[in-house]
Amino acid sequence: MSNVQFNSQYWDGLYDWQGAGEEWSWLWGGSRAQWLGSLYPRISGFLPAKSVLEIAPGFGRWTQFLLSACDKYQGVDLSQECVDACVARFSQISKGAFFKNDGTSLDCAESGSIDFLFSFDSLVHATSEVIAAYVPEILRVLTPSGVAFIHHSNWKESGDGLSNEHGRASDVAADDVVKMISNAGGKVIIQEKINWGYDAQCIDCLTLFGWKGPDEPVVMENHDFMLEGHNIRKYQSPYSKLTSASN
Numbered sequence: 116m117s118n119v120q121f122n123s124q125y126w127d128g129l130y131d132w133q134g135a136g137e138e139w140s141w142l143w144g145g146s147r148a149q150w151l152g153s154l155y156p157r158i159s160g161f162l163p164a165k166s167v168l169e170i171a172p173g174f175g176r177w178t179q180f181l182l183s184a185c186d187k188y189q190g191v192d193l194s195q196e197c198v199d200a201c202v203a204r205f206s207q208i209s210k211g212a213f214f215k216n217d218g219t220s221l222d223c224a225e226s227g228s229i230d231f232l233f234s235f236d237s238l239v240h241a242t243s244e245v246i247a248a249y250v251p252e253i254l255r256v257l258t259p260s261g262v263a264f265i266h267h268s269n270w271k272e273s274g275d276g277l278s279n280e281h282g283r284a285s286d287v288a289a290d291d292v293v294k295m296i297s298n299a300g301g302k303v304i305i306q307e308k309i310n311w312g313y314d315a316q317c318i319d320c321l322t323l324f325g326w327k328g329p330d331e332p333v334v335m336e337n338h339d340f341m342l343e344g345h346n347i348r349k350y351q352s353p354y355s356k357l358t359s360a361s362n
């Protein structure tokens with residue numbers, strides 16, 4: 116069974132979406148705290164954006180924040196269940212559109228039309244073959260100054276001897292993704308290798324890239340990504356639950 120077939124079967128019927136993905140934000144104290152304390156600080160330079168595309172929104176855990184930071188939003192997921200859930204959840208917001216794809220291409224988006232492309236907590240399950248297909252597609256849809264922020268596996272570099280309980284694609288290494296990007300004519304701006312779960316090893320990676328970038332990207336190994344999440348839950352999440360209406 117191919118990786119795309121496996122992911123479509125798993126996320127389109129087998130996974131129990133009752134929690135809408137919020138269950139994965141427990142460490143950070145909820146998706147709002149995780150967005151504000153962990154994700155937004157890494158991508159704040161690119162938001163708000165005119166046009167945003169999200170690969171694999173699931174039930175819209177990040178979509179809720181991306182929608183309020185753009186003029187036009189497109190979400191692409193290989194699971195029809197996820198597409199339907201996002202259509203229902205965001206039906207009041209006319210600037211958003213959701214599409215089912217084949218797990219490797221971005222046919223819904225015109226070439227050179229996307230200012231910011233985002234994918235978090237999804238492509239970690241995508242094998243090297245799938246990432247290699249997405250990279251030129253991502254570059255195709257980006258504007259000349261557009262930027263993509265994708266979260267993918269780094270298991271091939273750091274997973275040796277660990278138990279792969281989070282289902283990371285085992286044949287993806289951060290360096291391979293750099294090569295895929297440069298082979299497609301793109302430039303890596305920042306690569307941050309991050310730990311995940313209980314392990315200190317950086318089994319995941321955040322890659323920021325586009326058509327333009329420095330000759331040498333910034334490469335970081337962050338063994339404290341989980342500790343950052345823990346501290347966000349402890350010290351920031353109480354604030355993230357407040358609004359002026361709730362006081």
Ligand SMILES: C[S@@+](CC[C@H](N)C(=O)[O-])C[C@H]1O[C@@H](n2cnc3c(N)ncnc32)[C@H](O)[C@@H]1O
Pocket residue numbers: 119122126127135136170171172173174175176177191192193194197216217218219235236237238240241245
């Ligand atoms: C763990 S869920 C995360 C969803 C969302 N990003 C979140 O953080 O809540 C993984 C998602 O990736 C989608 N997915 C997996 N492989 C994909 C692929 N090759 N192309 C598009 N979507 C994919 C699944 O359908 C599912 O919605």
